[in-house]
Amino acid sequence: MANLADHAILSHLDNPPRFLFWTVQEALVLFMPLIIGLGVDCPKLAVLASAIAYFILKHYKRSFGKGTLRHVMYWYLPHNKKGMPITPPSYIREYLG
Numbered sequence: 282m283a284n285l286a287d288h289a290i291l292s293h294l295d296n297p298p299r300f301l302f303w304t305v306q307e308a309l310v311l312f313m314p315l316i317i318g319l320g321v322d323c324p325k326l327a328v329l330a331s332a333i334a335y336f337i338l339k340h341y342k343r344s345f346g347k348g349t350l351r352h353v354m355y356w357y358l359p360h361n362k363k364g365m366p367i368t369p370p371s372y373i374r375e376y377l378g
Contacts, residue, residue, distance in 0.1 A: 306350065310334045 300308040311331050318327020341350065356371055 307335060307338060310338050 298305055303311065311334075314331040314334060315327045318324060318330065338350075360371065
């Protein structure tokens, strides 16, 4: 017999996954500088860097939209060469053949 929860339509399908109160990107921006700063024994600088990075990320998302950070990372950060070796690099816009 099928359970009712197996066939429920979620009302929060477009909500991003969250870690405690923050989205995953915000949590990474908050906690990675803290972990690195505590590892190199600079706790005050780590707290300051994570707070500044968090507010910069919030301002960027508010100014340009929530999905643009993923697009910027796709176009400007290096890619994994082993993932899909057949796809062309993202910086090549047009092939002349």
